[in-house]
Amino acid sequence: MSGTQGEVRPVLEVRDLDVDYGARRRRRRALHGVGLSVVPGETVGIIGETGSGKTTLARAVLGLVRPSAGSIVVDGEEVAGHSRRQWRDLRRRGVVQYVFQDPLRSLDPDLTVKASLTEPLLVRGVGADEAADRVRTLLDRVRLDEELLDRLPGEISGGQRQRVAVARALVTEPRLVILDEPVSALDSANRVQVLEILKELRDSGTALVFISHDLGSVAGIADRVAVLYRGELVETGPVRDVVNAPTHPYTRLLLSSAPTLRGDAPADRAEREALRALLHA
Ligand SMILES: Nc1ncnc2c1ncn2[C@@H]1O[C@H](COP(=O)(O)OP(=O)(O)OP(=O)(O)O)[C@@H](O)[C@H]1O
Ligand SMILES: [Mg+2]
Structure with missing residues (x-):
């Protein structure tokens, strides 16, 4: 034992992750150079617009898509190059579990x-x-x-x-649960109830990666938030910092679309348009 206090081994450590879809000329990069660390008991929100690579990141961590480069360490075990059999064994241990947007995909219909x-x-x-x-x-x-x-x-x-x-x-009493848009398909009453259940889960010490296109649902539950934009993580930090002092223009755009989070006057349309123009230049 090294005895170093405060050194907590992450339950998930992703480094320099690239994921591509399609072969040869149809190859398209979905994630580029993504790095993310989640310590036990922590809740990390991943936000980004449609197509930014959120589900791809979840799928890579769950062994459902093979990375082109980079490292994924789950509970101390490097899994990026795992064979199907190794993935089967890892899944059987139940260390990482998942909930998808469509529960029919998380459950066996039969x-x-x-x-x-x-x-x-x-x-x-x-x-x-x-x-x-x-x-x-x-x-x-x-x-x-x-x-x-x-x-x-x-x-x-x-x-x-x-x-x-x-x-x-x-x-299986997992150490980490990946939630990909877990409340997006629900009506507002169910959304509130499922978020309550997830908060209790967080408070019980299970690490959560909470994926959403909506900063509003993430802000209430996450300790830290990571912003994905076009396959790259452009900003990571405590929710409060990201909400109050976003450093990337895309995060500012996300926030200007969810003005109530900052508690100040809604950003006006001109600001939003300016940010959008900057991003899509
Ligand atoms: N199986 C696949 N084959 C080829 N391309 C894919 C595949 N799955 C996703 N993509 C592409 O990879 C990119 C990232 O997709 P991904 O599903 O990870 O986005 P997302 O952030 O989860 O979006 P959404 O908010 O709509 O769920 C997109 O450009 C998408 O078209
Ligand atoms: Mg998705």
Whole structure:
């Protein structure tokens, strides 16, 4: 042991990450030189407009797309060059989990809610009784009624489904959960409720990467925020600093579209137009 206090090993460390889609002449760079570090218990928001590379970053961290260059260290393990088998083993350990915008993509449509939540426990050798107990506790945590246990994902509402997706992500007691637009498809009542559940999750010490195109939903939950613009991270910092003193023109543009966050007068249209012109010059 080195005994150095304050040196916390990140649960996720991404360095100089490039991701390209398409082969040869159709090759397009989706991420370039991205670096990001998340320590245990921290919530980092990733924001950026459509096509900026947010989902690509999530997919790279989850092993769903192979990076062209760079390093991704998950809980101390370099995963950027992992084979499919290594990824399978890593997934089985359940260290990193995910929730997508569309819960039907996070859930197996042919499994009942009960099966979705119980199977990961049974695979890990947890006994049936204890598994049932833990699933009950989880349902409580995401405010779902036990009567939904025997339904399929297609037989419950969108808000309930997203709560099942959150519960499924938590079954393995992950150290890190990647949330890709977890509330964007929900109506405002469900959005508020799911955000509450995610805040409780954050407060319980699980590290979260919270992806959104909307700074407003991220600002209330994240410790730090990273701004993606055209595949590059242009700004990273504590939410308060980024909101009050953005350094990149794109961040200023994002903020001028969400003026209530700064608590001062809404930026006028001329300012927004000027920033837009600057960005797209
Ligand atoms: N499977 C794919 N094949 C080729 N190009 C892709 C693929 N997926 C994404 N892209 C491209 O990569 C870029 C980044 O896409 P990505 O889905 O990461 O953006 P995003 O920030 O998540 O956008 P949104 O807010 O719309 O979800 C875009 O230009 C997109 O068209
Ligand atoms: Mg996306």
